[in-house]
Amino acid sequence: MDAEFAIRELTEDDVPAVVTLCAGALDLPEDAAEAAEIVLRLRERPAPESPAQHRTLGYVAVDLGGVVLGTVLCSIAQRDASVGHIDLIAVRPDARRRGIGRALIVRAEAGLAGLGATEVLIAGNSPYYAWPGIDVRYTPAVCTAMALGYEQDRTAWNMTAHLTPGSKAVRETATAERRLQENGITVRPAMRDDIPRLIDFAERNFGGDWPGEITDSIGRDRAGCHLAVRGDEILGFAAYGSSRPSWFGPMGTAATAEGLGIGGVLLRRCLADQRAHGHDRVEIGWVGPLPFYSGAAGARIERVFFLYRKQL
Incomplete structure (x- = not known):
C-alpha cells in the first residue's frame, strides 16, 4: 500500500466528506449533481432480516492528514448472502493513478468475504443502487475492474x-x-x-x-x-x-x-x-x-x- 494513504472503515462522521468527494469525483454531471442522494441512499439499507442480509460496508482512503481521497461502498445481496456487491467506488481526480481505487476494492472484497460472500458483483444491488453497473464512460473504473480479475457478464442501459x-x-x-x-x-x-x-x-x-x-x-x-x-x-x-x-x-x-x-x-x-x-x-x-x-x-x-x- 502507498505509504501516503491508509484505508479504514467509513464512519458516519465521514459521510459529509464522502458526499463532497463524490460530487467532485463523479465525472458525469447527472451523477455529480445527485452525489448526496446516491451516498445517503446506499447508506439507508433497512434493518436486516438475517445477520448478513442488506448489510452495507464502507471504506475510505485518507492521506496522512486525514483528508478523504477515495471511498468504496459495498453490500450483501438482498436475496443471496453469498453474493457481495460493489455499489460505489470514487477517487478524487487529483489522487488518481496511485492505486487508491484498486486498494479500496481489495479491502471491500475482504470485508464482503468476512460476511460470507464467495462472489462479488459490480452491479446494482436492487432495490438500493446508484447504477446498474459501470457506465462505459467511466473508463478508469472499467480498467480497474478488469485489472482485478472481474469478468463482464451482462450489459444494461438507461433511457x-x-x-x-x-x-x-x-x-x-x-x-x-x-x-x-x-x-x-x-x-x-x-x-x-x-x-x-x-x-x-x-x-x-x-x-x-x-x-x-x-x-x-x-x-x-x-x-x-x-x-x-x-x-x-x-x-x-x-x-x-x-x-x-x-x-x-x-x-x-x-x-x-x-x-x-x-x-x-x-x-x-x-x-x-x-x-x-x-x-x-x-x-x-x-x-x-x-x-x-x-x-x-x-x-x-x-x-x-x-x-x-x-x-x-
Missing part, C-alpha cells in the same frame, strides 16, 4: 426522457384518463395505505425485486407513485425517485390489462411530477421494454453499463 416542450414525455394524460374512466379504471397517486396491496401485486406479477423501491417511492421527498385500479383491483403502477430524484422506475401493468393504455398514462403522470420538481430530463433506470418507453415518452438509450462478477 433518457427529455421533459421539454413538444416532447412526447410531456403530453397531457387527461384525454386517455377519461377513456380509462369509461371502462371503470381510475388512475390516482398511491398512498401509504396502498403499499401492502402494491407489494402483493408486484410480487405476484413481476417477482420479488420491487417491494423496497415501491415502499420508498411513496411519501418520500421528490419521489412518488401512481396506480391504476378497477374497484379494489390494482391493474398497474409506476414509481419514481426511490433511488434518485431524477430516475424513473419501476413500473408494471398486469398482463390482463395490457393494451388499454394504462402504462403510458402512469409513465407520463410520473414524468409530469418530476418536471414539476424541476427536472428537464429523467433517466429510466435499468430498462427492459425499450419500444414501450420510446413510443410512450420518446425516450432514447443514452447510458450503457457493463456488469461484472468475480469469484473470491
Whole structure:
C-alpha cells in the first residue's frame, strides 16, 4: 500500500466528506449533481432480516492528514448472502493513478468475504443502487475492474426522457384518463395505505425485486407513485425517485390489462411530477421494454453499463 494513504472503515462522521468527494469525483454531471442522494441512499439499507442480509460496508482512503481521497461502498445481496456487491467506488481526480481505487476494492472484497460472500458483483444491488453497473464512460473504473480479475457478464442501459416542450414525455394524460374512466379504471397517486396491496401485486406479477423501491417511492421527498385500479383491483403502477430524484422506475401493468393504455398514462403522470420538481430530463433506470418507453415518452438509450462478477 502507498505509504501516503491508509484505508479504514467509513464512519458516519465521514459521510459529509464522502458526499463532497463524490460530487467532485463523479465525472458525469447527472451523477455529480445527485452525489448526496446516491451516498445517503446506499447508506439507508433497512434493518436486516438475517445477520448478513442488506448489510452495507464502507471504506475510505485518507492521506496522512486525514483528508478523504477515495471511498468504496459495498453490500450483501438482498436475496443471496453469498453474493457481495460493489455499489460505489470514487477517487478524487487529483489522487488518481496511485492505486487508491484498486486498494479500496481489495479491502471491500475482504470485508464482503468476512460476511460470507464467495462472489462479488459490480452491479446494482436492487432495490438500493446508484447504477446498474459501470457506465462505459467511466473508463478508469472499467480498467480497474478488469485489472482485478472481474469478468463482464451482462450489459444494461438507461433511457433518457427529455421533459421539454413538444416532447412526447410531456403530453397531457387527461384525454386517455377519461377513456380509462369509461371502462371503470381510475388512475390516482398511491398512498401509504396502498403499499401492502402494491407489494402483493408486484410480487405476484413481476417477482420479488420491487417491494423496497415501491415502499420508498411513496411519501418520500421528490419521489412518488401512481396506480391504476378497477374497484379494489390494482391493474398497474409506476414509481419514481426511490433511488434518485431524477430516475424513473419501476413500473408494471398486469398482463390482463395490457393494451388499454394504462402504462403510458402512469409513465407520463410520473414524468409530469418530476418536471414539476424541476427536472428537464429523467433517466429510466435499468430498462427492459425499450419500444414501450420510446413510443410512450420518446425516450432514447443514452447510458450503457457493463456488469461484472468475480469469484473470491
